[in-house]
Amino acid sequence: MTIPASEFARRRRQLMRMAGRDAIVIVPAAPERVRNNDAHYPYRQDSDFHYLSGFPEPEAVLALIPGRAQGETILFCREKDPERERWDGARAGHEGAVEQYGFDDAFPIADIDDILPGMIEGRSRVYYHFGRDTEFDLKLIGWVNRVRAMVRQGAKPPHEFVALSHLLHDLRLFKSRAELRTMRRSAQIAAEAHVRAMRTTRPGMNEHEVEAELLHTFRRHGAVASYEPIVGGGANACVLHYRANNAPLRDGDLLLIDAGAEFECYASDITRTFPVNGRFSPEQRALYDIVLAAQAAAIDAVRPGRAYDAYHEAAVRVITRGLIELGLLKGTLDANLRDHAYRRFYMHKTGHWLGLDVHDVGDYRIDGEFRELEPGMVVTVEPGIYVAPDLKGVPARWRGIGIRIEDDVVVTSGDPEVITRDVPSDPDAIEALMAKR
Numbered sequence: 001m002t003i004p005a006s007e008f009a010r011r012r013r014q015l016m017r018m019a020g021r022d023a024i025v026i027v028p029a030a031p032e033r034v035r036n037n038d039a040h041y042p043y044r045q046d047s048d049f050h051y052l053s054g055f056p057e058p059e060a061v062l063a064l065i066p067g068r069a070q071g072e073t074i075l076f077c078r079e080k081d082p083e084r085e086r087w088d089g090a091r092a093g094h095e096g097a098v099e100q101y102g103f104d105d106a107f108p109i110a111d112i113d114d115i116l117p118g119m120i121e122g123r124s125r126v127y128y129h130f131g132r133d134t135e136f137d138l139k140l141i142g143w144v145n146r147v148r149a150m151v152r153q154g155a156k157p158p159h160e161f162v163a164l165s166h167l168l169h170d171l172r173l174f175k176s177r178a179e180l181r182t183m184r185r186s187a188q189i190a191a192e193a194h195v196r197a198m199r200t201t202r203p204g205m206n207e208h209e210v211e212a213e214l215l216h217t218f219r220r221h222g223a224v225a226s227y228e229p230i231v232g233g234g235a236n237a238c239v240l241h242y243r244a245n246n247a248p249l250r251d252g253d254l255l256l257i258d259a260g261a262e263f264e265c266y267a268s269d270i271t272r273t274f275p276v277n278g279r280f281s282p283e284q285r286a287l288y289d290i291v292l293a294a295q296a297a298a299i300d301a302v303r304p305g306r307a308y309d310a311y312h313e314a315a316v317r318v319i320t321r322g323l324i325e326l327g328l329l330k331g332t333l334d335a336n337l338r339d340h341a342y343r344r345f346y347m348h349k350t351g352h353w354l355g356l357d358v359h360d361v362g363d364y365r366i367d368g369e370f371r372e373l374e375p376g377m378v379v380t381v382e383p384g385i386y387v388a389p390d391l392k393g394v395p396a397r398w399r400g401i402g403i404r405i406e407d408d409v410v411v412t413s414g415d416p417e418v419i420t421r422d423v424p425s426d427p428d429a430i431e432a433l434m435a436k437r
């Protein structure tokens with residue numbers, strides 16, 4: 001584990017301090033999902049549960065009970081079971097949970113109905129993610145009702161139910177040193193995968209063959225994909241969430257790859273766009289240079305004290321100016337910015353929070369206003385230009401070109417730290433790398 005057990009314990013303490021002594025926090029593990037019959041989807045722990053526990057198993061529930069004398073941090077988990085473990089692999093068991101993960105106490109998940117209502121009793125507030133998992137919502141209501149049924153015997157049921165996300169997701173937004181170390185590693189693995197893709201790509205290959213090269217690098221380092229990779233040649237790059245990844249790559253086209261690794265649950269998220277044959281055409285290069293300049297301007301705005309949307313606005317300005325210079329937009333910069341004319345070519349935002357989730361949690365606005373960037377936040381910076389193959393009023397030579405460049409950037413007290421630099425985005429560097437194939 002890159003993140004030590006002591007850090008998970010610190011996060012639990014922090015959350016308990018924020019929740020207050022009359023609260024209980026309840027967080028279930030992610031359920032296993034059946035793909036068909038006996039086959040499951042790959043198991044991925046719930047990010048909130050992982051953040052607070054580091055515990056990798058399904059069928060577990062974390063209860064945080066600040067100030068409880070017999071123990072504040074409680075895990076319910078599967079019991080050891082040699083017969084089941086022979087089929088499905090080892091379990092920590094409740095003793096292992098205490099020893100290895102540092103909970104104050106642990107109980108078999110089979111006993112939760114008997115134990116948890118007694119822990120809820122006397123707590124005035126319940127912090128929980130309502131509406132995420134209907135089955136678990138109903139269980140929680142059942143436990144609370146068990147307490148309510150005992151009111152005449154003197155039981156005190158909770159009377160406030162609070163969304164957990166406000167407290168927890170603000171904690172998750174600020175990455176610790178250990179988290180940043182893990183994210184740098186995730187970024188390095190993803191960068192290596194993109195370099196391998198550039199080295200391997202040749203005209204006539206299929207998009208899925210390039211995808212295989214990415215996955216090879218992820219798995220070699222014990223990572224998985226943090227989302228389904230987008231590997232889109234030619235006009236497929238203009239489909240923003242292209243996922244088919246099954247077309248042949250043509251000489252003269254660009255290839256857009258949006259692929260990130262997930263290492264120890266932390267995501268990276270990189271996009272590179274490069275020529276299938278290793279050389280940019282003049283039109284491709286002209287648009288590419290605009291996107292790269294937009295990204296540089298945006299990255300420079302990823303600084304503490306800047307509003308969250310400043311880096312998007314910086315990218316939009318450079319893209320709009322560039323499209324005017326190429327004649328793809330007509331009129332003045334101000335008029336085009338005012339009318340959002342760039343949206344025909346650039347229809348998404350310039351980034352998002354990054355962390356345990358690829359589109360990570362945390363509010364972008366506070367009281368309706370974009371919040372300020374602060375050290376420890378991590379964002380992606382991913383401007384693009386997409387000239388759809390059927391876009392009206394655009395000369396044919398520009399059509400079907402889609403370009404995005406995406407890097408992962410840490411807000412520091414000084415200059416922005418780009419953690420995905422190990423794969424080139426400079427067009428000359430890309431051509432030089434591909435020339436050595």
Ligand code: GLY
Binds near residue numbers: 258259352358382
């Ligand atoms: N790969 C998803 C994104 O770039 O946001």
Ligand code: MN
Binds near residue numbers: 258259269270271406
């Ligand atoms: Mn991406």
Ligand code: MN
Binds near residue numbers: 269351352380382
């Ligand atoms: Mn992204």
